[in-house]
Amino acid sequence: MxxxxxxxxxxxxxxxxxWTSxxxxxxxxxxxxxxxxxxxxVTSEYLARFTExxxxxxxxxxxxxxxGVLTKALAAQGFDTTGxxxxxxxxxxxxPDSPGDRITLVEGNVYALPFEDARFDGIVTRWVIPHFRDWPLILKEAARVLKPGGTLVFDHCNRANYELATRDAKLDYEKFGYDNRTKGIAGAFYASASPQELQTAADVAGVELLDLVPQSFFRQNALVAAALGGDGFLAYRKAMDRFYEDEGVRAFLHWFERNVTPTLPLDLANGVTVICRKP
Ligand SMILES: C[S@@+](CC[C@H](N)C(=O)[O-])C[C@H]1O[C@@H](n2cnc3c(N)ncnc32)[C@H](O)[C@@H]1O
Structure with missing residues (x-):
């Protein structure tokens, strides 16, 4: 090997x-x-891009x-949901949030899903794809069980955010928590992708890439982490949590993340929402 x-x-x-224990x-x-x-x-905004x-x-x-964060939210909105x-x-x-919610739970592997072809109208996933170096294979398998015309929404990390962050400063990957280097901190590994790589993965999976939307400026941003340094970033996270308790600050952050972040260049945010459709 x-x-x-x-x-x-x-x-x-x-x-x-x-996560198995x-x-x-x-x-x-x-x-x-x-x-x-x-x-x-941020999650509810993400989910809305799927459910709409x-x-x-x-x-x-x-x-x-x-x-089941997404599973429960989808079932509560009336979707026939499998996790x-x-x-x-x-x-x-x-x-389930309510007894009438339709939820089916299945133990299975995302690389070999226990479902027949073209079973689902829509597929969503949060915080799974970037854990794996060979993430395009997961997309390919998801596309198999998606109906023609169905929607696939997944999240990933923007490679360009790391590149911009480390252009003039050093990123403390351990304190940032996500390490996109293949020979970095093993437990903290989080893959990242460029728009070109996302396009290629979509092409190989047989889905159309409809949109790439920057996801959250304030929550987890390598630009902020590299600018402030590791300890500065940890202090920033604590300060954010404190500020978030204030109603006015919360309203501003929600407004910014909803109206401004999606219009920014991709390299200004660490996360990206990827929206695809099966032809
Ligand atoms: C970071 S958690 C995300 C959970 C959930 N999507 C959320 O948003 O809270 C990653 C999940 O992926 C699951 N997982 C890891 N490898 C998997 C695989 N090969 N097949 C299916 N699930 C897997 C883990 O058990 C864990 O529940």
Whole structure:
């Protein structure tokens, strides 16, 4: 096996195993089901870009659904929702918001989904694709189970945000938390992609790339982290959480993230929402 295939394999093993213990699932559940922080707002904007393209009651799939943040929100909006995840411990945490919500939970692998071709009207995924170096294979598999005319929305990290951030400054990857270097900090690995790579992955998967939308300026931005330094960035995160408790600040941040961030050049934000359609 070459060095490259060894680390690809190790990356997959590590990332797929990271959430399978009940303890990790419990901690994950507690930290991600918070509905009163900026992350929650960014997620609801993200989800809206998916649901605005769906018919009422459409059959949707949440890929690598974890403890069901997106799954529950989709079912609460009346969609016939399936969540798939490799971790039974994560799936066991999912309780629908209301008893009438239609949720199917399936233990399965995003590289080999346990569904027939063209099953879903829409597929969405959050915080899964960038964990894997060979993420284009996940898209290809998602495209297989998507109906013609169906929508696929996923999130990724902008390579250009790291490039701009490190042009004149150093990025403390450990304190930033996402390390996009292949030989960087293994546990913190988060892949990044250029628009060209996203286009190529969409072409190979057989989906049309409709739009790339910058996602969140304030929450997790390598420009801010590199400018402030590692400790400065950690202090910034704490200050953001404090400021966010103020109603006026919250209103401004929501307004900015909704109206300004999506119009910025991609390199100014770390995240990107990728919107695709199967022809
Ligand atoms: C960072 S969590 C994101 C969970 C959820 N999407 C969310 O937004 O909170 C990554 C999830 O991917 C799942 N996962 C990792 N490897 C997987 C694989 N090969 N197939 C299916 N799920 C996988 C993990 O179990 C975990 O629940």
């Amino acid at each position: 070459s060095d490259l295939s060894v680390s690809l394999h190790a990356n997959k093993q590590f990332k797929s195993g990271a 009940p303890q990790r699932a419990t901690v994950y559940d507690q930290t991600t089901n918070n509905r009163s922080d900026l992350t929650h707002f 393209r769906l018919a009422p009651g459409a059959r949707v799939l949440d890929l690598g659904c974890g403890t 798939v995840d490799i971790s039974r411990a994560m799936l066991e945490k999912i309780q």
